[in-house]
Amino acid sequence: MQAGMQKKTACGLTATDVLGAAAFVLLGVSVYMALLYAPTELIQGEPQRIFYMHLPMILAAYLGFLIVFVCGVMYLWKRTMGYDIAARSAAELGVFFTTLVIISGGLWGQAVWGTFWQWEPRLTFTFILWLIFVAYLMLRSAAQDKERVARYAAVLGIIGFLDIPLVFASVYLWRGIHPEPAGMPRAIAMTLFVSMAAFLALFAYLYVLRVRWDRAKDRIEEMYAELEEEHQA
Amino acid sequence: MSGITAVYVVFAIVIASIFGYVFLLSRRQREVELELDDLQARLAEKGKGR
Numbered sequence: 377m378q379a380g381m382q383k384k385t386a387c388g389l390t391a392t393d394v395l396g397a398a399a400f401v402l403l404g405v406s407v408y409m410a411l412l413y414a415p416t417e418l419i420q421g422e423p424q425r426i427f428y429m430h431l432p433m434i435l436a437a438y439l440g441f442l443i444v445f446v447c448g449v450m451y452l453w454k455r456t457m458g459y460d461i462a463a464r465s466a467a468e469l470g471v472f473f474t475t476l477v478i479i480s481g482g483l484w485g486q487a488v489w490g491t492f493w494q495w496e497p498r499l500t501f502t503f504i505l506w507l508i509f510v511a512y513l514m515l516r517s518a519a520q521d522k523e524r525v526a527r528y529a530a531v532l533g534i535i536g537f538l539d540i541p542l543v544f545a546s547v548y549l550w551r552g553i554h555p556e557p558a559g560m561p562r563a564i565a566m567t568l569f570v571s572m573a574a575f576l577a578l579f580a581y582l583y584v585l586r587v588r589w590d591r592a593k594d595r596i597e598e599m600y601a602e603l604e605e606e607h608q609a
Numbered sequence: 610m611s612g613i614t615a616v617y618v619v620f621a622i623v624i625a626s627i628f629g630y631v632f633l634l635s636r637r638q639r640e641v642e643l644e645l646d647d648l649q650a651r652l653a654e655k656g657k658g659r
Contacts, residue, residue, distance in 0.1 A: 396631075403624075403627070407620060407624070410620075411616070411620070421612050422612035422613040422615075422616055423612045423615050423616060425616045426615065426616055426619045429619060429620065429623050430619075433623070472626075472630060476622070476623055476626055479619075479622060480619045480622070480623060483615050483618055483619050483622075484615065484619065486615065487611075487612050487615035487616075578627065581631075582630065582631070582634065585631070585634040585635070585638065586634060588638060589634060589637050589638050589641060592638065592641040592642065592645060593641055595645060596641060596644055596645060596648060599645070599648040599649070599652060600648070602652060603648070603651060603652060603655070606652075606655050
């Protein structure tokens with residue numbers, strides 16, 4: 377079967393189309409709730425609404441890096457290229473969401489603390505995480521030997537993932553400007569829940585698109601190799 | 610930047626980036642599918658020729 381072909385539902389849509397539509401509807405609902413439904417927070421005021429995008433995006437990024445970690449371990453164990461494709465697609469999504477988290481966090485910080493950036497523990501560990509996975513993507517695009525790249529990338533992905541517990545623990549271990557998590561009123565919790573569902577669906581949709589593209593690209597390489605063989609024969 | 614302006618700027622950046630990324634992925638997918646179709650046709654042609 378061709379890499380891009382999928383089974384269609386009764387109304388002519390593929391499962392991926394339905395997932396994408398659900399993700400964008402949920403995103404629309406979450407934006408509405410974040411701007412109009414959720415109450416204005418008493419201490420930070422309006423900028424606190426950035427939280428409804430910021431937190432779900434970092435969770436989506438962590439999910440991406442968790443997939444890189446699990447698939448990296450599985451690749452080193454089984455040496456199956458399928459795990460490598462799953463890992464490299466997840467890494468790109470992780471970097472995409474982490475970049476948005478750093479930008480949204482900076483603008484939030486500018487509005488609340490009067491500074492876009494501070495070398496405080498959580499920001500620094502998040503920046504290190506972003507750098508490691510940017511290096512991971514650069515490694516993937518620079519080298520030629522596929523199996524060696526997959527092996528090095530798996531190791532780098534596993535090391536990179538180990539930074540996430542430090543990001544989590546940093547607000548408890550060192551004093552910084554990031555607050556510790558606290559309880560929240562029902563309307564804020566509801567809005568956050570919808571936003572998290574939206575970003576989870578969005579992650580799943582983008583991941584399916586990204587993996588499908590990677591598989592098609594690998595198939596093209598195989599077909600060029602087949603053509604080359606036939607040409608030589 | 611005032612509080613609500615920062616909120617709108619962040620939401621605009623996030624939504625535009627998501628749409629941009631989906632557009633990029635869809636375009637890349639279309640390109641590889643065209644290339645796959647072309648390669649399949651070439652392989653089929655070579656198969657017939659033998």
